Amino acid sequence: MKKRIISLLLVLAMLVSAVAMVSCGNTGDSGNEGENGGNGANKVRYDVPAEGYDGSEVTITFYHSMGARLQTVLDTYIPEFNKLYPNITIEHSSQGDYDGVRDQIKTALTAGNQPNIAYCYPDHVALYNVAKAVVPLDNFIESTITVTDANGNTSALGFTAEQIADFIPGYYAEGTAFDAAGTMYTLPMSKSTEALYYNKTFFEQNGLSVPKTWEEMGKLCEQIKAIDPDCVPLGYDSEANWFITMCEQYGSDYTSLDKNGHFKFDNDTNRGFVKMFREWHQNGWVTTEEIYGSYTSGLFTATEGQKCYMVIGSTGGASYQQPPQVDGNALFETDMATIPQVNPDAPKVISQGPSLCIFKDSNPQEVVASWLFVKFLTTNVEFQAAFSMASGYAPVIQSVQSNTVYQQWLDKANGINNLTALSVKLALSQSNAYFVSPAFNGSSAARDEVGKLMQSALVYTGSDVDAKIKELFEAAIYECEYAAH
Amino acid sequence: MADKLMSTMHEKDMQKVTAMQKVTKILVQFLLYAFLIVMALIIVFPFYWMIISSLKNTAEYRLPVPTLFPQEIMWGNYLEAFTAANLGKLFMNTVYVGIVSTILSLVVTVLSAFAFARLEFKGKNALFAALLATMMIPGELFTITNYVTVTKFGWLDSYTVLIVPFLVSVFYIYLLRQNFLQIPNELYLAAKVDGTTDLKYLWKVMIPLSLPNLISITILKMMGAWNSYVWPRLVTSTDDYRLITNGLRDAFTDMSGQANIPVQMAAVTVVSIPLFLVFIFLRKYIMKGVSRSGIKG
Numbered sequence: 188m189k190k191r192i193i194s195l196l197l198v199l200a201m202l203v204s205a206v207a208m209v210s211c212g213n214t215g216d217s218g219n220e221g222e223n224g225g226n227g228a229n230k231v232r233y234d235v236p237a238e239g240y241d242g243s244e245v246t247i248t249f250y251h252s253m254g255a256r257l258q259t260v261l262d263t264y265i266p267e268f269n270k271l272y273p274n275i276t277i278e279h280s281s282q283g284d285y286d287g288v289r290d291q292i293k294t295a296l297t298a299g300n301q302p303n304i305a306y307c308y309p310d311h312v313a314l315y316n317v318a319k320a321v322v323p324l325d326n327f328i329e330s331t332i333t334v335t336d337a338n339g340n341t342s343a344l345g346f347t348a349e350q351i352a353d354f355i356p357g358y359y360a361e362g363t364a365f366d367a368a369g370t371m372y373t374l375p376m377s378k379s380t381e382a383l384y385y386n387k388t389f390f391e392q393n394g395l396s397v398p399k400t401w402e403e404m405g406k407l408c409e410q411i412k413a414i415d416p417d418c419v420p421l422g423y424d425s426e427a428n429w430f431i432t433m434c435e436q437y438g439s440d441y442t443s444l445d446k447n448g449h450f451k452f453d454n455d456t457n458r459g460f461v462k463m464f465r466e467w468h469q470n471g472w473v474t475t476e477e478i479y480g481s482y483t484s485g486l487f488t489a490t491e492g493q494k495c496y497m498v499i500g501s502t503g504g505a506s507y508q509q510p511p512q513v514d515g516n517a518l519f520e521t522d523m524a525t526i527p528q529v530n531p532d533a534p535k536v537i538s539q540g541p542s543l544c545i546f547k548d549s550n551p552q553e554v555v556a557s558w559l560f561v562k563f564l565t566t567n568v569e570f571q572a573a574f575s576m577a578s579g580y581a582p583v584i585q586s587v588q589s590n591t592v593y594q595q596w597l598d599k600a601n602g603i604n605n606l607t608a609l610s611v612k613l614a615l616s617q618s619n620a621y622f623v624s625p626a627f628n629g630s631s632a633a634r635d636e637v638g639k640l641m642q643s644a645l646v647y648t649g650s651d652v653d654a655k656i657k658e659l660f661e662a663a664i665y666e667c668e669y670a671a672h
Numbered sequence: 673m674a675d676k677l678m679s680t681m682h683e684k685d686m687q688k689v690t691a692m693q694k695v696t697k698i699l700v701q702f703l704l705y706a707f708l709i710v711m712a713l714i715i716v717f718p719f720y721w722m723i724i725s726s727l728k729n730t731a732e733y734r735l736p737v738p739t740l741f742p743q744e745i746m747w748g749n750y751l752e753a754f755t756a757a758n759l760g761k762l763f764m765n766t767v768y769v770g771i772v773s774t775i776l777s778l779v780v781t782v783l784s785a786f787a788f789a790r791l792e793f794k795g796k797n798a799l800f801a802a803l804l805a806t807m808m809i810p811g812e813l814f815t816i817t818n819y820v821t822v823t824k825f826g827w828l829d830s831y832t833v834l835i836v837p838f839l840v841s842v843f844y845i846y847l848l849r850q851n852f853l854q855i856p857n858e859l860y861l862a863a864k865v866d867g868t869t870d871l872k873y874l875w876k877v878m879i880p881l882s883l884p885n886l887i888s889i890t891i892l893k894m895m896g897a898w899n900s901y902v903w904p905r906l907v908t909s910t911d912d913y914r915l916i917t918n919g920l921r922d923a924f925t926d927m928s929g930q931a932n933i934p935v936q937m938a939a940v941t942v943v944s945i946p947l948f949l950v951f952i953f954l955r956k957y958i959m960k961g962v963s964r965s966g967i968k969g
Contacts, residue, residue, distance in 0.1 A: 248909070312968065492737075
């Protein structure tokens, strides 16, 4: 009898907790957002307080993934910001890597404890927006409300036309990749891209020229393979970037914001280039990070055994492509160029690196203060210059290049021991070429799947290549659809 | 004659059988040891890999065919590990949380186990059954609800949040209660006749008799604090309160997502040393705890 009562009580407790959990799931807060859900041609709007920033004391939390060096830069400039807005306290902390930031915020959202500002990649924002947690920025950007800083100077809360024009267009556009209406959810903070690193010494010794198209790249690989039969001429670090970039360069479909069919990458053009690159790999012309088992910079800087003479990798990882030194002498010189193109007259290179997003909060003054800090970080020339020099990432505004200190730093770029500056210089020189893919909840699955597809296709050694490629594409689409639901 | 022959044959048979047994025994022993050595190597290999990786430079670490011994020994990785990860502060946090949570947890465990083992009160068995029932629910399930709770309490980013939620371990209470139950009732009654209070009896009799168990609990709890990762990662956002495991995971990745593995491995080696020492010197108690609990930590 006693046992029965206890069992009954326990069952009752389980039922109560189940009901409690269900009801907890319905406590979402849509924030003070306009009616438009972002599903049509209308942008999603956030109601900016009419008084703008009223000078109240607020504490802003900022989650990022900066290492110690970059945090020092940030700590130097927070006092500068506080000279303008002394009542806004900025508390920032590193959450490890980008995924660490995402995971932390994902959990924090369940308790309504999200930070005010965070480093983000587009697919993170798409994820946060499932809970409608991110502040749409258009009303801030367009705002003409006047704010007065501690020096008594007044300015508009939003951006001026000059400030918008100062952003590198490809980077700025990334903030609008979330819905068909082009609602702006993020501002770029610091950016990298992919570049072609090549062994300049080897190229000069053998009279080789840097390829501008994929066709030229194919021929060059054949030439290099003839010179050094043991080498793999080209290493491409990210299979996923390779696939996505090729889609963009060919103008073929990859993904779309269309809710009825996000994943559009299974088409003839894409199968065609995958087939071509598979042949390249089978000829021993190219390898990738996953196939090689490590970043291909390991092959590029190898002093013995197998080598490669070209690498396509992130400009953010430039220091890893620095030539090895023996007794203080570099074994070769590295140089950099834009990655090969389908159409060199309309180049396309991927845009990577963190953006900033602002989270909704019950106190609108925190949101406005967050906006002011984000505006400061993205438009302050000195900060953008210092951050770029410390990180090796490109600044997001063009006026940084006229900063004297920054100019001097860029001038010291060389292919022996200052590849970082060289990579930033290249990233800045191709500022008209950047693209971003649409971001939606599940867009990272597409990225993962096309990377795997590329890898599996390259290493396939069987005879029925077309059938295998077809199978891989169909499987990738299936996996994406599954992940998105 | 026939008898003699029979006995010689029997002896020969016996010798044969004994020889066979010996061979089989040696063979079994050989196979057993070969198996144990292979297993030991499999277990030791990750530690070996950790140590040699911590002494390589990045270029060597990234070689397509890994080297089994560093070509150039990079002691500097260890120095870099300390500066890059703020290991000193994280180390102190871990020690503080470990010691405080262990002491408080012991107090709770001892008092609860005593109550369940010795005191008589209404609903004792039902309460104990309810507590045991909570062990059926995996701890991970509580993570989100606990997170929401501590957020509402405003405990995030504090030592409290790292210590309080794990003060009560039903399993340790159960372990100690079983131990307390083995102590004869007569001792308790005799002590009562002598006018001893419950607490004094607990302190003077039960605790000394259960000391080996308490030491096991202490060590397992300390190891748990040292190894905990998910919860501290979730509830702390600054190095002021983070624990050592969080630093190890997060501090060595640069902006392009490339981790400096050799330096990370150097830090992991440093952090593993205290646990290694604890195991060397206190393995008797750890093994006892593990064998009784059937689980580690």
